[in-house]
Amino acid sequence: MRLDKFLKISRLIKRRSVAKEVADQGRITINGKVAKSSTDVKIGDELTIRFGNRLVTVRVNDLKETTKKDQALELYELIKEERIANQSEDSLLD
Incomplete structure (x- = not known):
């Protein structure tokens, strides 16, 4: 299945x-x-997605052509979610 x-x-x-x-x-x-x-x-792939200042890592558990809202969470497992400092915050700390 395509990533998008x-x-x-x-x-x-x-x-x-x-x-x-x-x-x-x-x-x-x-x-x-x-x-x-x-x-x-x-199935089994690990995806890391950068949303602004957050990194979300998930593992693909299942692939389906369509899902209902409550079944969507079954398609992946959240491995970790972390906040990353952006460059403007880093320069303020120097």
């Missing part, structure tokens, strides 16, 4: 067009490699 479609169906990102844009900006990695929106996602 998985992100939309799993509801990690609400719109497929936004998922495509985020992926094509290089803000998503699959198993440590930068991924484009058309990259194939497989």
